[in-house]
Amino acid sequence: MERFEQLYRDWKKEAKKLVNDLDVLPIEALVQVFDHVDIEKEKMDDVRKAVSLLVLEETTQLPPNNQPTPDAVSLFMGYLATKLLKENATILDLGSGTGTLTHAILSQLKDATAQAVEVDELLLRLSYSMSNLLGEPVSYFHQDALAPLFVEPSDLSVADLPIGYYPNDEVAASYDMKREEGHAYSHFLLMEQAIRHTKPGGHGLFVIPNNLFEQDDEGKLKQWMDREAVVKGVIQLPTTMFKDERYAKSLLLLQKVGEGVTRPKQALFVELPSFTDVRAVANVVKQIDEWFKTTQK
Template identity: 40%
Template sequence: MESWFTKVDQTASLIQEELEVSYLEAVYLTGVNLFEGVILQEEILHNEVLSKRLKKEYESFDLAHMSKEELRKGYQLAILKGMKEATQAHHQMTPDAVSLFVSYLVSKMTSGKKVLSILDPAVGTANLLTALFNHLPGKEVTGFGIEVDDLLVKLALSNANLQEHQIEFFNQDALADLFIDPVDLVVCDLPVGYYPDDINSQKFQLKSNSGHSLAHHLFIEQSFRYTKPGGNLIFLVPNSMFEGDQAKALHDFIKEHGVIQGLLQLPTTMFKKKEHAKSIFILQKKGPDVKLPKQALLAELPTFSNKQAMEGMIQRIDQWFATEFEGQV
């Protein structure tokens, strides 16, 4: 994985210097070249010395002998390096430990399904979505990713192609109409903040009566629209979401359209500031066979590095799925 990251990093740096683009743009371009097996940038082909060097670098690395997880993690490291240079606040990646834990939850939820469709309406670079794909063996999985940032969606496409995952990406406002059918599962690290399009927000039940609406609330409502009856939704939500003026409206909406399956608070040590702390919110859209759980899964997760405590938590969650979720999916 480290040698793969080094390969991406070195070739991206060469492209960055030659084309005078951002490092993140260069990571995308080198990912495209690696996937296609040829150098696609005409400006580079006109530089004989550079094109020969890049070609030699690309040919020296055999992607076929790498696992999808190695490809994901190495490419993720290059993207993280580029994000340190970027100033946009939304250039944030879901921590790997969280992605893997969400993957575990999804595998438990969907144990009875052989065919699965997944939507991430704020897909970013597709790190969370492709991590899910890599931890759902034996299933026929299709995915959809929505991302408004054109650079992030290009990185997501390159990321998914290198891992050979069947994912369609849409470069658009996720709160506009989506051109997809309802899915079995929505997974999303919710964008937190205010949604600037007051006209479009009027079509949402969770719109604010004055001023901008809360984007993370609208994303939850939009996700319910594109989830099949009985389908599941997993959100990474700010802990502060359950406080404030809009909290009751959100609670009423969820009560009307879904069932709360669980709320798992992530360790506060994962976040630089306590007010940025998040939880994993597990929901199910109402449907003919959906039942209220006898007891929702509520817990504060231990630090992921605490192996013994995590093993105990996993046993508790496994038991909860065995008693509450068996046969529902």
């Protein structure tokens, strides 16, 4: 813990100096810091935590859809990934942003590789620098995640879904969840895109708004799920994470239809306590472990 805090303080000091001396954006300063620091003698977990904290701190001014996934949420998604995947798995992160989610998941898997798609060049450069720093095998695609993709099918597709409308109606027209009138929801389309590029029987894991299904006023989300995926579980994130409960979020776990894929007798529905309540979180994790043991028999 002490070394992690020292790394964080040192890198923060260097980034602030770059911002003042070179008049660059905070994210640009982080890219330069991560590109040049020497971490040969450091523990990778300390490095990843220091990187994540610094990125979180320096991106608070970004629009909500561009802000990094909180580290506790990213690590919890990584834990779920360990339950879903075997060795040498492939992961796809759509709208990967700063890359904190991708790297938190990879840190918990053995010999996994990732593909990350991000339209914002600066955020992509930051994530690329993190990959180099951490030595994680990530292939990057600089493009709109909803445009046609040329990625390999993945065992697990993830996304911290950007909430809002997608302005490109021409691209949206190729999706089942396009709207009959007006712009389609970008978060609906991104789920559809993710499952398109998931192997049959593979999984999708998404950060969703709690009112996702209430937004399905045309019924297209339900219709799409009935055809393409099985809902395996919904895990509600701690309400303490959100200043306003109206903006609270959950994790949605889907499995793409394929040979041998069936609906679970009992889907996983749990509400996470505050991540600071270690004992309560451990109890919920025990319940989730038991659910996976039961459903994977």
